[in-house]
Amino acid sequence: MSNINIGLFGFGVVGQGVFEVIRKSKNAHAEIVKICVSDRTKPRRTAVDPALLTERAEEILDNPRIDLIVEVINDAEEAYRIVRTALLKGIPVVSGNKAMLAKHLPELIEIQQTHDVALLYDASSCGSIPVIRNLEEYYDNDLLLEVKGILNGSSNYILSRVFDHEEAYDDALQQAQELGFAEKDPSFDIEGFDSLFKLVIITVHALGTYVAPERIFTYGISTIHDADIRYAREKGVKIKLVAQVVKVSDEHFTMFVMPEFVEPSKYIYSVDDEYNGVVIRGECYDRQFMFGKGAGSLPTASSILSDVMARLHNYRYEYKKQHYLQKPAYTTDLSLKIYVRYSQTNILHVLHFEHIHEQYVSDESNYVIGTIRLSELIEKRDRLRAPDLFLANLPIFFLDRDR
């Protein structure tokens, strides 16, 4: 077995983790031979031979010694240029960039197929939990009904602090940032976009269909309020930011990212702090639950290492489900039961509910619980961004789901 020579793009938290993990793994048969960074002189935690560092992407992209590119930079557009260029040159790539992948997957899948080259990205979704590989390889039949989970560690950490430790939302957010779980601009995490991008990638491997992020209803936790937390506590549930893709019939599936009232009997109820947890539901095996560290330097790096090792055996995604004859189509034409808390905004003037189950009005805040079309939520989503609104899914009436 010959060694793989790796060109690494990015030497931040994850990049340094990759460097460390590959050095530790004595049987990996892999070596990092060049690292491209934006600033060679920047001081770094990890000691590295300065000769390995370069600021010029071509030193990796045009280097015939390099067998594999590992891309772990932050900038999604720059990552896209690197990955696309590498693939067009026939160089396989391992990437962890969910924003880039969620946007460009159709083109990148096509390039993989036309140029007979591999792009692996298990690290992009749920860090160390091998969700993509399992959906691609193990749940590769049409018995899959649903993939649902907590895919973002930062927002989950914040919600855990608020629910289990009764901390204020702002304190919890600050703490998440100090611990390095949340980005400096936290909107990516707490507005649900990080979960959304992961869900888009997961859906390609779960059901064989790519749905562009902008077509998917996404609502975060930034407007959560004491009143919502109190309401959830009274009902004995937790609020979690949940991403899900669900087959609603043989012909259709739906997907969305939304806070959800989660009952203690559900597997994801006990996914706390910065952890991720994914429930895979199928026709025959009921529910399977995968749980682990979804983010962080070393967990993400170990996932990158698994993809690097897979390249030693020429592994590539085959996107088998894209070629199924009976592939379900995406729909938003279905009803959800939701909770909306509001104060200034007159929610009943904004949203058209099919049915109102409960309405509560008080000096402090108001809420309504009603049945509504998912398409209506997508249509009105800009108006739902008002800071005095908070929306959560009540999955109880949506589908039979006992865990």
Place this chain on the structure above:
Amino acid sequence: MSNINIGLFGFGVVGQGVFEVIRKSKNAHAEIVKICVSDRTKPRRTAVDPALLTERAEEILDNPRIDLIVEVINDAEEAYRIVRTALLKGIPVVSGNKAMLAKHLPELIEIQQTHDVALLYDASSCGSIPVIRNLEEYYDNDLLLEVKGILNGSSNYILSRVFDHEEAYDDALQQAQELGFAEKDPSFDIEGFDSLFKLVIITVHALGTYVAPERIFTYGISTIHDADIRYAREKGVKIKLVAQVVKVSDEHFTMFVMPEFVEPSKYIYSVDDEYNGVVIRGECYDRQFMFGKGAGSLPTASSILSDVMARLHNYRYEYKKQHYLQKPAYTTDLSLKIYVRYSQTNILHVLHFEHIHEQYVSDESNYVIGTIRLSELIEKRDRLRAPDLFLANLPIFFLDRDR
């Protein structure tokens, strides 16, 4: 993509599940063309074209139309003959027979390699949870430190009834049998052998080393007594039947199957009833937890289907870890802290403890908590089968493990 023609051995609970699942799975590109049973005339739940049934193994083994054999019969020795014959003829096999595999894996691995033919068996360990495939493909580097879990649904069901529902052991066992979770001869499940066989298979894919079942300390739950349950309740823990393989140093690993006092903070604490749960611990990703239905007709059948689908893409285990340069070796030369409850047997005359931490004597029963070599337990294992003894692992002092 061409169809796979399957010859099925066995049409009991699992075999009928396989038949049903493959019929349901419209994109499976697989068809069962022959079913070998011991008695064609036996009435069966699943309606099947009588022309599909045969009592003669050669009708499958000598049939050139058949691309793949699925073997799900009960008899381990008969299964071995079928699987070995098929592989020697170059016919790939999917099997779920853990007893057969645990005993014959080294030979069956060699035949796969010399005859360039595949044997897949994810269904043999933890039913629908893809443990083998993940260990083989995803955790295929040397960062893996431990695989530990509840691998047997029947014994776990019994312990759950006893702990959560305060039922008597005998009632719980009878219930498990009535529900079809336990075999008619329950010793396979409750004496730990089912867990042991799965652990042997898991270890081949976790660390690349085969250890024969008879070299591994295995202790079941059949002698559990009210006094043990009371003791566990007082300490706020549950007793679970746990199988584990653990790296104890860079050079060595150990493995055993034993009841264990499990604290509420551990992932496996909440694996109840007939479920299985596996914790995979690694150097970089800490702990990952996989949870699901470990047995039953359809969960096992869906796992078989995943292996059948994998054969559509010519997947085979590469047993990569067997070729690692730095493969750890099996050892029993280490200390455990254990609890032994006894009445007639004078345990201190049977076992040589390195240190006794606690000793309790009463009219009803006695127990001792002590540190002991694992090799000592193996040496004395026949005497430990006395009906008045019960033994459990106290993992607290063994290794640092916070979950």
